[in-house]
Amino acid sequence: DGGITQSPKYLFRKEGQNVTLSCEQNLNHDAMYWYRQDPGQGLRLIYYSQIVNDFQKGDIAEGYSVSREKKESFPLTVTSAQKNPTAFYLCASQGVEAGNYEQYFGPGTRLTVT
């Protein structure tokens, strides 16, 4: 059963704590992405990785960090430096064949920091 999974679905943390969101895919996709979505708004790109051991900052990378040690996994750490971490976080993966740009999304993790 191929797909992309995110865990947990809901996450609660106290202000000042780092938290890591999990993203795993078994689609054999090379590229993976993290987006942030705030209520009533679109998707904003945090980080992306087009190959193992390499990743690039997106539009709103400050206060976040990622790693890509395995093709299947792209965890996102929300650090205490992120000023407004409460949001819905979406992970996506994508095959990088020529002309194939469809991204497959996970179910999302809703992070609440108080």
Next chain:
Amino acid sequence: GESVGLHLPTLSVQEGDNSIINCAYSNSASDYFIWYKQESGKGPQFIIDIRSNMDKRQGQRVTVLLNKTVKHLSLQIAATQPGDSAVYFCAENIGMDSSYKLIFGSGTRLLVRP
């Protein structure tokens, strides 16, 4: 459509009517466009895509139209059903830097009245 602050543009249609959701894209070099549907609390799901060498593509109950002259994309949903209620996003791939990133629009909320 463009979002204003926290409020997504909303399209309200009667069940059984056709829906047309519009999107203005930003870059004339974009070579691929995609529509996603996002239900509340879930990740976006692929609906249909179109490449820049086409001006129309049809799927099951959905049609995407591309007008490159005015940089406009539309999604038409025939015989709209209650299950179509969701937020719809368009996205474009600019294709200029060998990146596979998608640039997302801010979304339109579709409400289907019974």
